[in-house]
Amino acid sequence: MNALLDLAAQQLRADLATAPGRVRQRLSDEGRAARCRTIAELRAAAKRSVPRPIFDYADGAAWDEVTARRNISAFEDVTLHPKALTDVSEIDLRTSVLGGEIALPIIAAPTGLTGLQHPEGEMAIARAAHAAGTITTLSTMASCTIEEVAAASDGRRWFQLYVMSDRGLVDSLLARAAEHGYEALMLTVDVQVAGVRERDVRNGFSVPPRISLKTLAQGVTHPRWSAGFVAHPRMVPANLGWEGSATATLASAVNRSFDPTVTWDDLADLRSRWKGPVIVKGVMRADDALRCVEHGADAIVVSNHGGRQLDGAAAAIEALPAIADAVSGRAEVYLDSGIRRGTDIVKALALGARAVLIGRALMYGLGAAGEAGARRAFSILEAELRVALALAGYPRAAEIGRDAVS
Ligand SMILES: Cc1cc2nc3c(=O)[nH]c(=O)nc-3n(C[C@H](O)[C@H](O)[C@H](O)COP(=O)(O)O)c2cc1C
């Protein structure tokens, strides 16, 4: 009995001695990130950590959010057929995109107003992507400037373009991106007009954010987020000269600035003016994918914008096989929309994607725990992908094919 009591006392003394370190760890971004074991847990942590309208902006989607849900459920409808008795002692996740190797087939998708989740915004995402050995894509609507993100990390970076009615602005964005080492131009073609995100409408989500009693209450109940926001308010897109402009809903600001007349001629024009690779994001049909190839696109992203634009559209993973078949190696094919698990990535690769892009997974990580959370999103998906490939019997991510799925 005495020996047992001694042992318990010893344990208690050891626990007390290390308590401050453990408390610090629990309170640090690293600690918060490490406690999340899945993307779903990062999402839950983000939901607790940032004001509800900010979480809803990232998490929400268009109208009834049918396509956003379908993006996820459609992965459940793809069945894996594991191959027996292959040596999976070494799992190789490397692949090459646009002539350069990346350590894993996961790329950071462009996301606008990322600095609302955390003041380091796209700089944190760029550093996390570089640490994971992959590429970041900076949005036209980014909270950080083209120059800030270039200075934040030496990793590979792409620039995502929304064509604005002010073509002088487009020219200057392209010139800045080229000057600061953004190697590829990604033209997003699925925001002809703003999708209607009803959560944003209900929340009165606006740029810059409107300060009201409700937003102040959200600030008080999320003190860690508020401290970051007050120290580095990133209220509007940083590259568009919107600083000082009057508060407007995001949708009306977008509809005022984006050019809805954009057609294939604009793709041809951009192709001739941008010296590096061109990627077209938001392609959901095989005939459009073929037209992208004919217009000289180097890559396409099969994407429905995470269900944030046309609700009722097919899931991206449903559209992928026909597009991959049509393109047939003449351009690289990537996929985004709905990636939450390593098995989703295995399925996308098997159905013809060379790599996937992740949007919300990184937003949740950033909201939950800043850069550490974004790194955690990459590491969760990487670890899941390794195990899933081993269990599927494919040691090399780049070699998985159609026979692995139905
Ligand atoms: C908060 C947020 C902002 C986004 N902003 C942009 C953007 O500025 N440009 C763009 O091409 N896509 C944007 N997207 C779409 C993503 O690039 C990507 O297509 C989508 O997030 C993929 O779906 P997932 O979130 O399920 O991974 C945004 C997505 C989110 C969640």
Ligand SMILES: CCCCCCC(=O)C(=O)O
């Ligand atoms: C309501 C349209 C917003 C477009 C800009 C940011 C974006 O692409 C997204 O939120 O999604």
